[in-house]
Amino acid sequence: MRRFLLRRLGTGLVLLVGITLVAFVVTHLVPGDPAAANLGQRAIGDPAAVQAFRHQYGLDRPLPLQYLIYLGDLLRGNLGISEQSHRPVVDDLNDFVPATIELALFAIVLSLLIGVGLGIVAAIYRDRWLDQVIRVFTLLGVSMPIFWIALVAFFVVFFKLGWLPGGGRLDPTQTAPAHLTGLYTVDAALHGQWALFGSALKHLVLPGLVLAVYTVGMLTRFTRASMLEIMGNDYVRAARLKGLPEHVVVLKHVLRPALVSIITVAGVAFANLLSGTVLVEEIFAWPGVGQYAYKSAINLDLPAIMGVSLFVALVYIVLNLIVDLLYGVIDPRIRLS
Amino acid sequence: MAALLRVEHLTVALPTRRGYQKAVDDMSFTVEAGEVLGIAGESGSGKTMTALSLFGLLPSGAKVSGSIRLNEMELLGLGNRQLRTIRGRQIAMVSQDPTAALHPILTVGTLLTEHMRYHLGVSKEEAVERAKDLLDTVRIPDPARALHSYPGQFSGGMRQRIAIAVALAAEPRLLVADEPTTALDVTVQAGILRLLDRLCRERDMAVIVITHDLGVMSAIAQRVCVMYAGRLAEAGPTSELLARPRHPYTRGLLDALPRLPVSGGAGGRPPEASRARTGAPLVPIGGSPPSLGDVPAGCPFHPRCTYAVASCETDQPVPLLLDGQHLLACPPDPLAGAG
Amino acid sequence: MKKPLPLIGLAVIAAWAVVAIFAPLIAPDNPLGQKFAILAGPSGSHWFGTDELGRDVFSRVLFGARITLPLAVILVLAAMIIGAIIGAVAGYFGGWVDNALMRVADLVFAFPGIILALAVAAALGPQLRNAVIAVIVVSWPSYARLVRSLVLSARSAQYVVASRLLGSSSIRVLFTDIRPNAAGPVLVLAALDIGNAVLLLSGLSFLGLGAQPPTAEWGAMVAEGTQNFNDWWVGLFPGLAILTVVLAFNFIGDSLRDMLDPRTARAVRL
Numbered sequence: 001m002r003r004f005l006l007r008r009l010g011t012g013l014v015l016l017v018g019i020t021l022v023a024f025v026v027t028h029l030v031p032g033d034p035a036a037a038n039l040g041q042r043a044i045g046d047p048a049a050v051q052a053f054r055h056q057y058g059l060d061r062p063l064p065l066q067y068l069i070y071l072g073d074l075l076r077g078n079l080g081i082s083e084q085s086h087r088p089v090v091d092d093l094n095d096f097v098p099a100t101i102e103l104a105l106f107a108i109v110l111s112l113l114i115g116v117g118l119g120i121v122a123a124i125y126r127d128r129w130l131d132q133v134i135r136v137f138t139l140l141g142v143s144m145p146i147f148w149i150a151l152v153a154f155f156v157v158f159f160k161l162g163w164l165p166g167g168g169r170l171d172p173t174q175t176a177p178a179h180l181t182g183l184y185t186v187d188a189a190l191h192g193q194w195a196l197f198g199s200a201l202k203h204l205v206l207p208g209l210v211l212a213v214y215t216v217g218m219l220t221r222f223t224r225a226s227m228l229e230i231m232g233n234d235y236v237r238a239a240r241l242k243g244l245p246e247h248v249v250v251l252k253h254v255l256r257p258a259l260v261s262i263i264t265v266a267g268v269a270f271a272n273l274l275s276g277t278v279l280v281e282e283i284f285a286w287p288g289v290g291q292y293a294y295k296s297a298i299n300l301d302l303p304a305i306m307g308v309s310l311f312v313a314l315v316y317i318v319l320n321l322i323v324d325l326l327y328g329v330i331d332p333r334i335r336l337s
Numbered sequence: 338m339a340a341l342l343r344v345e346h347l348t349v350a351l352p353t354r355r356g357y358q359k360a361v362d363d364m365s366f367t368v369e370a371g372e373v374l375g376i377a378g379e380s381g382s383g384k385t386m387t388a389l390s391l392f393g394l395l396p397s398g399a400k401v402s403g404s405i406r407l408n409e410m411e412l413l414g415l416g417n418r419q420l421r422t423i424r425g426r427q428i429a430m431v432s433q434d435p436t437a438a439l440h441p442i443l444t445v446g447t448l449l450t451e452h453m454r455y456h457l458g459v460s461k462e463e464a465v466e467r468a469k470d471l472l473d474t475v476r477i478p479d480p481a482r483a484l485h486s487y488p489g490q491f492s493g494g495m496r497q498r499i500a501i502a503v504a505l506a507a508e509p510r511l512l513v514a515d516e517p518t519t520a521l522d523v524t525v526q527a528g529i530l531r532l533l534d535r536l537c538r539e540r541d542m543a544v545i546v547i548t549h550d551l552g553v554m555s556a557i558a559q560r561v562c563v564m565y566a567g568r569l570a571e572a573g574p575t576s577e578l579l580a581r582p583r584h585p586y587t588r589g590l591l592d593a594l595p596r597l598p599v600s601g602g603a604g605g606r607p608p609e610a611s612r613a614r615t616g617a618p619l620v621p622i623g624g625s626p627p628s629l630g631d632v633p634a635g636c637p638f639h640p641r642c643t644y645a646v647a648s649c650e651t652d653q654p655v656p657l658l659l660d661g662q663h664l665l666a667c668p669p670d671p672l673a674g675a676g
Numbered sequence: 677m678k679k680p681l682p683l684i685g686l687a688v689i690a691a692w693a694v695v696a697i698f699a700p701l702i703a704p705d706n707p708l709g710q711k712f713a714i715l716a717g718p719s720g721s722h723w724f725g726t727d728e729l730g731r732d733v734f735s736r737v738l739f740g741a742r743i744t745l746p747l748a749v750i751l752v753l754a755a756m757i758i759g760a761i762i763g764a765v766a767g768y769f770g771g772w773v774d775n776a777l778m779r780v781a782d783l784v785f786a787f788p789g790i791i792l793a794l795a796v797a798a799a800l801g802p803q804l805r806n807a808v809i810a811v812i813v814v815s816w817p818s819y820a821r822l823v824r825s826l827v828l829s830a831r832s833a834q835y836v837v838a839s840r841l842l843g844s845s846s847i848r849v850l851f852t853d854i855r856p857n858a859a860g861p862v863l864v865l866a867a868l869d870i871g872n873a874v875l876l877l878s879g880l881s882f883l884g885l886g887a888q889p890p891t892a893e894w895g896a897m898v899a900e901g902t903q904n905f906n907d908w909w910v911g912l913f914p915g916l917a918i919l920t921v922v923l924a925f926n927f928i929g930d931s932l933r934d935m936l937d938p939r940t941a942r943a944v945r946l
């Protein structure tokens with residue numbers, strides 16, 4: 001088991017390096033000129049300024065050298081300076097990462113609860129009307145453009161009904177709790193500031209739900225398929241033959257083996273959520289990595305883009321490790337092989 | 338003595354693309370406590386459906402009629418809740434493939450104790466003790482360690498023993514073994530059969546062994562029912578049935594078997610039975626068994642029967658008592674008097 | 677009617693295809709003509725209202741089909757062909773070729789789709805053509821993986837071995853023996869993928885990295901809707917258009933997948 005994890009870690013590191021390479025290549029071998037994008041009007045008329053810019057950022061050096069310099073910097077924890085904020089990218093990420101993590105965690109927990117729950121129900125009531133209804137809903141969920149749902153949700157729930165706040169992590173008059181994790185809900189709770197906690201939670205609901213729509217659809221369908229496949233197995237029939245109550249059969253004998261595939265999908269779903277944040281954070285003014293990624297891409301802020309890419313890669317690796325760990329916990333066959 | 342299990346005119350119809358087709362047609366048999374009944378037949382003969390109907394676990398949409406009485410209590414028509422108190426507790430089943438039937442990610446201990454506690458209401462500690470005893474009974478070495486192991490860590494033969502232990506955990510009165518040895522090596526089969534035989538005697542339990550293997554029948558069953566296309570073809574004491582079969586199908590099955598001199602098992606087959614055929618060519622039954630929905634009219638066996646007469650195509654044979662306990666569903670009775 | 681969903685899906689796609697082809701004839705107004713009242717709500721003369729430049733939203737939605745539908749199909753076809761070739765080469769020749777190609781595929785696959793598409797589209801410049809390229813770059817790995825595994829399992833199959841023994845060249849084997857068997861699952865994947873392609877493409881346009889104004893593209897139109905909240909019709913109808921198209925493709929793809937997967941049919945219920 002340990003060897004298995006170490007091997008995955010190794011693959012993960014290779015992936016990380018690979019991602020830096022890919023990000024580097026994509027953002028450097030492009031027609032777009034970062035100098036023009038960042039200097040704007042000045043760039044067009046003033047060659048000296050352009051030259052200075054290029055020299056300052058090492059853009060006039062040969063590419064492979066630029067890459068090696070970049071890698072060296074990385075290892076020292078230096079991700080460069082963002083051209084938009086003129087701060088170290090690391091600091092930018094420090095600000096934005098917790099916001100996105102909080103949103104993504106909220107969304108994935110919600111998705112798992114609703115998605116797996118609906119999937120179980122759909123499997124139990126297979127082919128009956130409840131199953132069909134759930135099926136249509138999930139198909140709807142994975143077919144809706146997330147930016148459109150966000151718009152509709154924003155319009156209906158905030159604009160027209162005023163039930164929930166329409167943006168930001170807190171009300172404009174409130175100040176964030178003292179920084180412990182960066183997750184406002186957790187920090188507020190840890191400090192006993194329950195009003196703040198409530199507000200942070202309220203602000204999470206709308207963007208979180210919007211993010212969750214696609215994931216719920218995905219998880220429901222997968223849970224249903226997984227469970228149906230397992231239900232066809234002899235050992236499930238054997239459990240019934242023993243006279244065990246149906247809920248025991250479903251939860252203990254069917255759901256547990258199904259969890260292996262469900263967790264795999266949950267991992268993919270979480271990655272999906274991260275991409276969803278790009279769109280959702282824009283609409284709900286959520287100061288997170290998604291918004292940062294978008295602005296960086298638009299402005300061809302190379303250090304920022306690469307910083308975001310690394311963050312994403314890191315999340316992906318950690319996620320995979322967690323998933324692999326969970327496999328071992330749930331399915332002893334993996335642990336023992 | 339009142340029979341432990343009495344099945345009368347059991348009919349199971351399954352929904353197919355061409356409407357409802359009978360998988361089991363007018364089956365009747367009884368089983369006494371402490372006896373081993375064999376149900377013989379090829380795949381598709383309705384054996385497994387018969388077994389599943391005892392538990393009320395037929396595929397959804399199945400229509401069942403007839404009567405199944407366990408200890409004089411009628412099982413057909415009982416609600417799920419009541420059936421659950423019977424499954425595992427009064428009747429238990431050992432399925433064909435132990436690898437598929439034992440849950441791969443639950444420990445052997447869990448598999449043994451979960452329904453034990455549910456049916457018998459014993460405490461966790463006592464359940465564990467009983468589980469260890471059960472593993473001992475089925476001759477699994479180091480029961481304490483086995484309880485914490487997973488089925489995948491055992492060999493095929495041991496898995497079947499564990500499956501048997503699981504079936505016994507709630508102390509059922511009747512054990513149904515569906516092809517208990519088919520998935521196992523020949524060398525292991527004998528051990529399993531001996532185990533079943535011993536358990537039956539020690540616990541005064543009734544056992545139904547379902548198999549296509551007549552050798553298994555002769556080794557362990559006292560009486561045999563032969564099924565063909567969902568109907569009863571012939572039934573009687575094993576020794577008599579195998580030595581002097583009266584139904585052409587049973588005869589055909591025996592003729593198709595390679596004959597080796599075998600010393601009599603619990604079935605007590607007399608040694609003369611093995612004399613006749615050693616060295617003679619194998620004679621398979623021509624054609625193949627009908628699939629669901631393709632059952633011929635009249636006697637279902639008549640297209641493949643070398644003794645068929647005109648009436649066989651139209652009249653459905655009803656099991657008639659020949660003498661003592663020998664039932665035969667073949668009105669022409671062409672093998673009467675044959676040796 | 678036991679299985680209405682795929683038929684509904686087909687009907688919807690067919691309807692949109694008709695709209696896409698005949699939009700110039702069906703649409704009541706010029707999608708680019710800014711001659712009407714600004715931000716007027718839905719009415720008899722403007723079923724979907726008008727946008728902030730006085731254009732008829734209904735016409736723009738109809739014309740939007742001429743962009744989204746053909747592009748999505750072309751996109752998926754391109755990704756499928758590229759991915760299939762790469763996957764086939766990797767699976768057939770194995771060794772370091774396989775390793776190298778699959779590492780690249782894994783890398784691309786690892787990135788959450790939109791972020792990579794974002795980067796590519798931004799790098800290449802905000803243009804519809806570049807958005808299409810970006811989505812192709814993001815989509816090909818799934819086809820490559822699928823085809824590779826199909827080729828791997830087919831490679832050891834009897835009929836392929838026999839063909840090689842008869843002297844067929846590698847390319848011939850790939851085309852005549854393996855391709856027919858691989859076609860099915862790949863097409864199912866493609867059907868399921870078109871919906872995703874539409875979402876990604878319109879998502880990029882929403883962010884301003886795809887279709888540029890004044891092009892009437894659904895994603896870009898929803899973006900306009902975010903600027904004018906009160907005038908809900910500006911963003912709602914283009915989004916509904918996207919929804920119906922993606923939903924229809926998902927209906928079809930879903931049923932296709934069900935048809936090919938017998939395992940879910942086995943479960944026994946009480």
